[in-house]
Each structure stands twice: as structure tokens, then as C-alpha cells.
Amino acid sequence: AQTIHQWPVAEIKAVGSPLSLGCTIKGKSSPNLYWYWQATGGTLQQLFYSITVGQVESVVQLNLSASRPKDDQFILSTEKLLLSHSGFYLCAWSSDWGVYAEQFFGPGTRLTVL
Amino acid sequence: GDSVTQTEGLVTLTEGLPVMLNCTYQTIYSNPFLFWYVQHLNESPRLLLKSFTDNKRTEHQGFHATLHKSSSSFHLQKSSAQLSDSALYYCALGATGGNNKLTFGQGTVLSVIP
Numbered sequence: 001a002q003t004i005h006q007w008p009v010a011e012i013k014a015v016g017s018p019l020s021l022g023c024t025i026k027g028k029s030s031p032n033l034y035w036y037w038q039a040t041g042g043t044l045q046q047l048f049y050s051i052t053v054g055q056v057e058s059v060v061q062l063n064l065s066a067s068r069p070k071d072d073q074f075i076l077s078t079e080k081l082l083l084s085h086s087g088f089y090l091c092a093w094s095s096d097w098g099v100y101a102e103q104f105f106g107p108g109t110r111l112t113v114l
Numbered sequence: 115g116d117s118v119t120q121t122e123g124l125v126t127l128t129e130g131l132p133v134m135l136n137c138t139y140q141t142i143y144s145n146p147f148l149f150w151y152v153q154h155l156n157e158s159p160r161l162l163l164k165s166f167t168d169n170k171r172t173e174h175q176g177f178h179a180t181l182h183k184s185s186s187s188f189h190l191q192k193s194s195a196q197l198s199d200s201a202l203y204y205c206a207l208g209a210t211g212g213n214n215k216l217t218f219g220q221g222t223v224l225s226v227i228p
Contacts, residue, residue: 044151044159044204044218059215090158099208100147100166103216105158 002027004106006091012112016080021109023074023091031093033074034103035066038088050074051097086113116141118207118219126225133177133192135222137205140186147208148181148188149216154201162190162203195226 003026013019025031035047048066050056056066063082067075074091090108094101117140127133139146147166151159163174165181165188172179177192188205205219 043220044206044216046215046217049215099215100164102161102164105160107158 002031002093002104004091004093004104006089006106006109008109009107010110010112012114013081015083015113019076019078019081019085019111021076021089021111023076023106025072025074025093028072028093028095030071031095032097032101033068034092034094035074035076036090036092036105037062038090038108040087042087044090048076081113083113086111116143116207116209116215116217118205118217120203120205120219120222122222123220124223124225126227127195129197129226129228130194133190133195133199133224135190135203135205135224137179137188137190137219138186139188139205139207139217141207141209143209144183146181146183148179149206149208150177150179150188150190151204151206151218152201153204153221159204166208195224197226197228200224200226 005024007022033050036044038044046059050068053071064078088108091106092103094103119138121136149164150162152162153159163172165172168183179190181188202221202223204221207217209215
């Protein structure tokens with residue numbers, strides 16, 4: 001069975017500090033990977049997606065970047081956090097490429113920027 | 115761009131009554147894919163049901179929805195609400211623009227009371 005793990009579970013960071021969030025998928029080779037952001041009381045917004053190692057496409061610009069250093073790993077980062085970055089970050093994967101593919105979400109990371 | 119509208123932010127129902135959560139969408143694409151994701155408290159979103167076939171009823175776990183392209187709607191229904199149905203429900207639209215982008219609505223909180 002596939003499992004998806006996100007780290008850390010929660011972060012409290014200062015404005016202007018760097019950030020790195022991670023996501024790992026086990027039990028699935030070559031998954032399609034996605035990063036989502038959920039603002040408090042807001043909707044889910046897709047940030048990035050990746051079809052293969054080393055390739056990441058940006059969907060929305062939020063002064064964040066993403067990388068896929070390994071087949072099973074997806075990293076979300078920024079060098080300077082903004083207050084507006086606060087929220088819930090979700091990693092997701094799908095086995096099929098195509099808009100109809102079911103996406104499976106991880107447990108998420110709660111980020112508070114002060 | 116694509117958009118999804120969920121008109122109700124909160125729906126409160128007594129157990130046993132029928133459920134109807136509204137979802138309408140806008141897209142330039144003639145073959146949209148529509149999804150309902152459900153997120154229970156302290157959990158990640160998971161797919162409830164999906165469809166891309168016009169006027170065909172899709173069912174899963176007691177819930178059903180029918181994509182109506184003529185009215186750009188994909189309302190979620192259930193004949194009898196259960197306490198365990200209390201959750202946040204997202205309607206989402208898949209675009210065929212090549213990036214697997216899902217556009218989510220604002221979400222509807224369904225609260226089922228005894």
C-alpha cells in the first residue's frame with residue numbers, strides 16, 4: 001500500500017526566515033506529485049506539480065519554489081517567508097497523469113508565520 | 115480562467131434529512147472533469163466521487179451527483195444525512211490544459227445534528 005508522509009507536522013516561523021517542507025511517497029514508483037496550499041478558512045489552491053524527478057511546474061506564484069530531488073520526494077521552500085504564507089500545506093500524489101486521475105493527499109503541514 | 119462556485123459556506127441539517135450541496139463551474143473547455151472531495155476534521159481531503167459524462171449519475175458511499183453541462187452544475191446529494199457526514203466538502207474542476215490543475219471551490223461545511 002502507498003503511504004504519504006509530510007514533515008514537519010507544524011511550523012511556527014518568523015517573517016523573513018527560510019522554509020523547507022517535505023513530502024515522501026512510499027510504495028509507488030514514479031508518482032505524479034503536487035503541492036497545495038489551504039489558507040485558513042480558504043480553499044485549496046494548487047501550487048506546483050511534478051511528473052518526474054528534476055521537473056517541477058509552477059501553477060500559482062506565491063514566492064515559493066518546489067523541487068523533486070528524488071522519485072519519491074517533493075520539497076517546498078522559500079528563502080523569505082511572508083505573513084501571507086501562513087496556512088495548511090498539502091502534498092498529493094496520483095498514479096495516472098491526466099486531469100481525471102484521483103489525487104491522494106498527505107496529512108499536511110500547518111505553517112504559522114509571525 | 116476556470117472557477118468553481120459553492121454558494122453555501124455552511125449547511126446545517128438534522129440527521130435523516132436529505133443533503134444537497136451546490137456546485138457550479140465556469141470553464142472554456144467543453145469537456146470538464148468534476149470532482150467532490152471530502153475533508154473530515156483533522157484529516158486530509160479524499161475523493162468522494164467524480165464525473166466527466168454529461169447527464170450521467172455518479173454514486174459513491176451513499177452520495178450521488180450528476181454533471182449537467184447545460185447548466186454547468188455538479189450538485190452533491192444524499193437521500194438521508196448521517197452524523198458521520200459532517201465534514202468540509204469541496205467541489206473541484208479539472209482543466210485539460212495539460213497541467214493536471216484542479217480548481218477548487220471555497221468549500222461547504224456540512225454539519226449534521228441529531
